[in-house]
Each structure stands twice: as structure tokens, then as C-alpha cells.
Amino acid sequence: MGAAIRAAPFSIFDPSFPLPAGVESAQNQAELAPSAGLSCQEEAMRRTLLVLGAFLLASFGISSAKQILAQEKPGSAEPKMTPEDAAKKNPVPLTPEGLAEVRKLFGYNCAMCHGKNGDGKGDLAADMKLELRDWRDTSSLEKMTDGELFWIISNGKGKMPGEGDRTAQKIRWNFVNLVRSFGKNGAGEKPKTEGSQN
Numbered sequence: 001m002g003a004a005i006r007a008a009p010f011s012i013f014d015p016s017f018p019l020p021a022g023v024e025s026a027q028n029q030a031e032l033a034p035s036a037g038l039s040c041q042e043e044a045m046r047r048t049l050l051v052l053g054a055f056l057l058a059s060f061g062i063s064s065a066k067q068i069l070a071q072e073k074p075g076s077a078e079p080k081m082t083p084e085d086a087a088k089k090n091p092v093p094l095t096p097e098g099l100a101e102v103r104k105l106f107g108y109n110c111a112m113c114h115g116k117n118g119d120g121k122g123d124l125a126a127d128m129k130l131e132l133r134d135w136r137d138t139s140s141l142e143k144m145t146d147g148e149l150f151w152i153i154s155n156g157k158g159k160m161p162g163e164g165d166r167t168a169q170k171i172r173w174n175f176v177n178l179v180r181s182f183g184k185n186g187a188g189e190k191p192k193t194e195g196s197q198n
């Protein structure tokens with residue numbers, strides 16, 4: 001009976017209730033430090049070395065970060081699309097296999113914003129109040145080249161995170177094929193000829 005009560009949520013009052021790690025270790029240190037066996041001198045030496053080590057590490061980190069930054073053009077934190085990027089032609093032909101491969105990835109990584117069928121009405125897009133193009137309407141992407149779409153998929157744009165090198169180039173080009181296919185009725189099936197019987 002008593003045990004039942006102690007096991008209830010009130011166990012925080014139980015003296016054996018584990019303190020959060022930080023609190024406990026601070027307590028231990030306070031208790032142990034004077035009697036830990038190290039002389040004051042040794043202790044001071046140890047601390048100096050620790051601080052020195054941390055300092056060296058930090059300054060090394062800063063200098064190599066500076067080096068990396070210096071290699072990039074000043075003030076260009078965001079990558080810029082060049083005319084060459086935009087002019088790139090899609091080297092990956094549209095195939096049912098290629099589309100099938102990325103459709104799955106699209107479901108995981110893109111549909112929450114762009115919608116399963118490319119309508120731009122994913123849950124996350126609604127939450128973030130994003131106004132996305134409806135790719136089912138081919139005219140929505142008419143003015144954009146494959147190179148531009150590829151670049152945006154790779155680098156992101158505005159609220160959209162880029163794929164970067166997380167996915168292979170070929171996959172990213174297949175994303176372009178898939179994105180375009182939403183406008184060709186039936187998301188990637190071979191475009192049906194107008195008036196055919198299926």
C-alpha cells in the first residue's frame with residue numbers, strides 16, 4: 001500500500017529519486033573536490049592544461065573557419081544561380097523507372113509542401129502559409145528551364161531547403177522530370193493522346 005503510493009507520480013519526493021544529471025554531478029564535485037586526492041598544485045596544473053587545450057582548439061577552429069570563409073566571395077552566403085546553371089539541359093531521359101524511383105523520395109521529402117500530386121497544397125505548405133505553384137497546370141512552370149528547376153532542387157530557394165549532395169545528380173534530374181510530369185495528366189504515365197479510349 002505504502003509502496004503503491006511511493007510509486008505514484010509523487011516519487012519526485014522520494015529521496016532516492018535520481019536528480020537530473022547536471023545537478024547530481026555538480027553536487028558530487030562539490031563534495032569530492034577537496035578530498036579527491038589531488039593536491040592543490042596538481043589540480044591547478046590540470047586546470048591550466050585543460051584551459052590551454054580548449055583555447056588552442058578554439059583558436060585553431062576559428063582560423064580554419066576564417067580560411068574557409070575567405071575562399072568564398074564576401075557577402076554571398078546564399079548560392080547564386082548563374083546563367084550557365086539555368087541553361088543546363090536535362091541529361092536524364094524521362095523513363096517510367098526513373099519516375100518511379102523518385103516518386104517515393106518525393107513522397108518523403110517534397111510532398112509535405114508540394115502535395116502528393118504537385119498541387120502545392122501539402123500540409124507543411126499550409127502550416128507555413130507558403131503559396132506554391134500548382135504544377136498540375138503546365139503553364140505554372142512554362143517560364144522556368146530544366147536547369148533552373150534542377151538548381152532550385154539542389155540549392156533550395158526561400159523557404160525551400162535544397163537537396164544538396166544528399167541525393168545524386170541523376171536523382172535530382174529525375175525530380176525535374178517528375179515535377180514536369182505532374183502537368184502531363186496522370187503524374188508521369190506516358191501522356192495520353194487526347195481522345196483515346198482509356
Ligand code: HEC
Nearest residue numbers: 109110113130133149152153157158159160161163175179
Ligand atoms: C518546406 C517546404 C518545401 C519542401 C519540403 C520542398 N519545397 Fe520545393 N519549393 C518550396 C517553395 C516555397 C518554393 C518556391 C520558392 C520561391 O520561388 O521562392 C519551391 C520551389 C520549388 C521548385 C521551383 C518551381 C516552383 O514551383 O517554384 C521546384 C522544382 C521544387 N520546389 C521542387 C522540390 C522538390 C523536388 C522537393 C523535394 C526534394 C521540394 N521542392 C521540397 C517549398 C518546399
